[in-house]
Amino acid sequence: MKFIDQVKVYVKAGDGGRGCVSFRREKFIPKGGPNGGDGGRGGHIIFRARHNINTLLDIKYQQQYRADKGQHGMGRDRHGRNGKDLIIPVPMGTLVKNHETGEVLFDLTEDEQEYIAAKGGRGGLGNTHFKGPTRQTPRYAQPGEPGGELTLTLELKLLADVGLIGLPNAGKSTLIASVSAARPKIADYPFTTLVPNLGVVKYKEFSSFVIADIPGLIEGASGGSGLGFQFLRHVERTSILLHLVDISEMAEGDPADNMEKVNNELSIFSTDIMGKPMAIAGTKLDIKGNGERLDRLLEYCKDKHYDFFPICSVTGEGINALVQYLAIKVEENKNRKQ
Numbered sequence: 001m002k003f004i005d006q007v008k009v010y011v012k013a014g015d016g017g018r019g020c021v022s023f024r025r026e027k028f029i030p031k032g033g034p035n036g037g038d039g040g041r042g043g044h045i046i047f048r049a050r051h052n053i054n055t056l057l058d059i060k061y062q063q064q065y066r067a068d069k070g071q072h073g074m075g076r077d078r079h080g081r082n083g084k085d086l087i088i089p090v091p092m093g094t095l096v097k098n099h100e101t102g103e104v105l106f107d108l109t110e111d112e113q114e115y116i117a118a119k120g121g122r123g124g125l126g127n128t129h130f131k132g133p134t135r136q137t138p139r140y141a142q143p144g145e146p147g148g149e150l151t152l153t154l155e156l157k158l159l160a161d162v163g164l165i166g167l168p169n170a171g172k173s174t175l176i177a178s179v180s181a182a183r184p185k186i187a188d189y190p191f192t193t194l195v196p197n198l199g200v201v202k203y204k205e206f207s208s209f210v211i212a213d214i215p216g217l218i219e220g221a222s223g224g225s226g227l228g229f230q231f232l233r234h235v236e237r238t239s240i241l242l243h244l245v246d247i248s249e250m251a252e253g254d255p256a257d258n259m260e261k262v263n264n265e266l267s268i269f270s271t272d273i274m275g276k277p278m279a280i281a282g283t284k285l286d287i288k289g290n291g292e293r294l295d296r297l298l299e300y301c302k303d304k305h306y307d308f309f310p311i312c313s314v315t316g317e318g319i320n321a322l323v324q325y326l327a328i329k330v331e332e333n334k335n336r337k338q
């Protein structure tokens with residue numbers, strides 16, 4: 001499925017129905033008073049977050065949404081039917097922004113959460129309401145109010161607790177596949193991962209956290225090289241970043257330099273991201289060769305006070321310790337927020 005994380009959308013709520021002008025006309029009741037009913041309310045435009053949707057693709061196809069009008073009021077005091085609300089399902093983590101000003105109007109972070117983006121117009125009052133001592137036959141009813149309309153930008157920022165970052169081929173997707181039920185594509189060439197993947201990591205009996213795997217970053221990503229840069233927004237909401245560095249004998253470049261290149265791109269993206277806690281995982285421990293690269297990275301992390309975990313996603317070595325550590329960090333962060 002195509003992953004779309006930003007769309008422009010026009011929404012128009014339904015107009016309210018007109019109030020009715022009508023009079024009672026029955027045998028033996030001369031001059032029956034007014035009995036025009038009220039118009040119905042127009043339908044709202046509502047966004048609803050759904051846990052089982054993970055892209056804004058459907059909205060990209062439709063782009064315009066209009067809710068039903070309210071029915072007009074009718075004689076004999078009958079109220080017009082309200083217009084049906086139009087409910088648009090969106091992924092959890094969708095930000096609703098005003099397209100013109102960029103202002104964030106709402107952040108849909110919980111399953112089933114709803115936001116009324118455009119209110120349906122109120123129905124007009126029927127002439128029954130305008131009867132008075134001096135006005136026995138009001139020939140007036142209110143028109144319905146127009147429904148709200150505006151252009152919005154929907155922006156998806158995935159909700160994850162841990163964000164995996166690193167150069168292409170560092171082993172990000174292999175790690176998420178080994179600790180969760182996610183099954184991303186894995187291959188020995190760069191840019192295997194083209195769109196973000198989420199995986200739920202279960203630990204202890206009832207606890208879990210969500211890990212996000214995004215396309216790899218390369219030097220110059222901020223200038224448009226590769227494709228990881230545009231996806232960095234999906235790790236913006238995480239509590240901790242896990243930076244994966246390939247320490248196998250096949251990897252190219254100095255591991256510490258590799259790490260700094262990626263960090264440099266992160267800091268260009270946003271200072272918020274670089275301000276997040278970051279831990280380092282040295283990957284592919286099973287093919288570390290003489291261990292020279294591992295030692296080099298270990299020393300670098302000690303020097304810079306990064307928590308460091310040597311791991312192998314294939315044999316599982318070091319994975320439990322890493323998951324435990326991440327779980328604690330995620331929980332700490334949640335407690336701090338409460």
Ligand SMILES: Nc1nc2c(ncn2[C@@H]2O[C@H](COP(=O)(O)OP(=O)(O)OP(=O)(O)O)[C@@H](O)[C@H]2O)c(=O)[nH]1
Pocket residue numbers: 166167168169170171172173174175185186187188189190191192193194214215216217283284285286287311312313314315
């Ligand atoms: N031997 C060994 N190979 C590994 C390990 N982890 C990953 N690999 C291999 O390294 C290659 C790249 O792994 P991926 O998980 O696709 O790397 P990635 O970081 O997701 O790469 P991109 O999606 O391109 O950014 C694949 O051929 C994996 O099989 C490991 O622990 N040991």
Ligand SMILES: [Mg+2]
Pocket residue numbers: 172173174184185186192193213215
């Ligand atoms: Mg990958």
